[in-house]
Amino acid sequence: MLALSLLGTLGLMSSSLSGNGIGVAAQKSVSLHATMNINKQENMTQILEDGKALLSYAKDQKLHQNLIIFLENTEKQLKSLTEA
DSSP: EEEETTHHHHHHSSSOOOOTTGGGGGOOOOEEEEEEEOOTTOHHHHHHEEEEEHHHHHHTTTOOOHHHHHHHHHHHHHHHHHHO
């Protein structure tokens, strides 16, 4: 299961930043945090191989650099899990 969440969205939409009247539209960036829940019974090697294939596809298709960095970080974490 892969879930993406946008942190602080609800709070920012209902209030201004730092009380200065600047809303969400004035923000220069948004922080996304992804989580992946992996059961102990799942095949970590297969998940890592699929992650590598997804990274390769993203690079071949010249997707946005932020997505490629996200996938590279995910691959590093999956490698750490399989080597543990």
